[in-house]
Amino acid sequence: MSVLPTAELHLHIEGTLEPELIFALAGRNGIELPYADVEELRSQYRFGDLQSFLNLYYGNMAVLQTEQDFADMTRAYLARAQAAGVRHAEIMMDPQAHLSRGISLATCVNGVASALAGSEEEFGISTELIAAFLRDEPAEEALAVLEQLLAMEAPIIGIGLDSAEVGHPPRDFVALYERAHEAGLKCIAHAGEEGPPEYIREALDLLQVSRIDHGIRCMEDEELVQRLAAEQTPLTVCPLSNVRLRAVDTLADHPLPRMLERGLNVSVNSDDPAYFGGYVDNNFIQLQSVFSFDDDQLAQLAANSVRSAFITDTRRRQLLAEIEAWRAGRQ
Ligand SMILES: Nc1ncnc2[nH]cnc12
Numbered sequence: 401m402s403v404l405p406t407a408e409l410h411l412h413i414e415g416t417l418e419p420e421l422i423f424a425l426a427g428r429n430g431i432e433l434p435y436a437d438v439e440e441l442r443s444q445y446r447f448g449d450l451q452s453f454l455n456l457y458y459g460n461m462a463v464l465q466t467e468q469d470f471a472d473m474t475r476a477y478l479a480r481a482q483a484a485g486v487r488h489a490e491i492m493m494d495p496q497a498h499l500s501r502g503i504s505l506a507t508c509v510n511g512v513a514s515a516l517a518g519s520e521e522e523f524g525i526s527t528e529l530i531a532a533f534l535r536d537e538p539a540e541e542a543l544a545v546l547e548q549l550l551a552m553e554a555p556i557i558g559i560g561l562d563s564a565e566v567g568h569p570p571r572d573f574v575a576l577y578e579r580a581h582e583a584g585l586k587c588i589a590h591a592g593e594e595g596p597p598e599y600i601r602e603a604l605d606l607l608q609v610s611r612i613d614h615g616i617r618c619m620e621d622e623e624l625v626q627r628l629a630a631e632q633t634p635l636t637v638c639p640l641s642n643v644r645l646r647a648v649d650t651l652a653d654h655p656l657p658r659m660l661e662r663g664l665n666v667s668v669n670s671d672d673p674a675y676f677g678g679y680v681d682n683n684f685i686q687l688q689s690v691f692s693f694d695d696d697q698l699a700q701l702a703a704n705s706v707r708s709a710f711i712t713d714t715r716r717r718q719l720l721a722e723i724e725a726w727r728a729g730r731q
């Protein structure tokens with residue numbers, strides 16, 4: 401079966417750090433991990449909610465020390481993403497999670513960016529970098545880091561907002577997003593993953609974002625669903641992530657089919673694939689097995705990702721043609 405070409409719009413590069421690479425980098429950097437081996441680390445990957453995942457996710461970042469470490473992690477993702485059918489990726493990184501460990505912005509940004517610079521030639525994947533800010537840290541800190549990124553002319557296309565959602569509403573980050581808009585950056589934010597539909601409204605109205613990461617809890621608010629459908633706001637949904645972080649009980653309970661029925665612009669993404677049991681191809685495969693999506697529906701989901709990507713019209717046409725060729729080839 402040929403793999404469905406798609407764009408990955410919701411991916412945290414630190415969430416692609418596989419246990420094997422964590423151990424390899426720990427060895428290289430002389431870091432002692434609190435786990436005996438890869439199996440013991442993997443056995444920790446059972447999460448009760450977003451916070452329990454974040455604790456492990458931030459802890460494992462200790463192994464990322466040098467530019468080379470960040471570049472190796474990024475290249476490993478690109479190799480896996482290529483096999484998963486990813487043809488374009490918009491990749492988030494969490495600079496504050498590295499700064500707080502004494503790793504410089506130059507180290508993390510240049511490391512990831514150096515690997516992304518060769519992504520098209522080496523892996524056939526066009527890429528963009530997005531700086532995500534931690535909503536459970538002070539908004540003033542986020543703004544100061546954005547200023548540093550702008551001062552160093554970091555190769556970022558936009559900003560995002562992630563980490564623990566509940567209790568950290570978008571309205572706290574208005575100044576950050578005003579500055580990002582002023583600097584000509586694209587603006588996205590996680591909203592409606594664990595947080596209420598109101599956070600999605602705030603992200604749209606107060607932060608003026610052009611895309612919502614997750615957004616699944618919009619389904620609790622009929623008026624919001626109608627608005628998102630009318631405006632075709634992209635929602636970057638991550639089904640396996642939602643199951644693993646207990647936002648939904650099982651994949652069969654996931655709202656994605658209902659979101660499609662309501663005409664929402666949803667795409668399928670992997671979020672933190674090393675932690676959630678699958679890259680984007682696994683997300684599609686499991687969705688198909690649970691919901692029996694036909695090829696037209698799968699192609700629609702992939703086309704939505706391409707429609708929602710920050711790419712040129714030429715690249716968009718090229719990728720839409722690839723998806724159409726995939727669909728035609730399946731008949
Ligand atoms: N699923 C997620 N939600 C919020 N913040 C994150 N950081 C990495 N993955 C995340």
Ligand SMILES: [Zn+2]
Binds near residue numbers: 412590
């Ligand atoms: Zn995410």
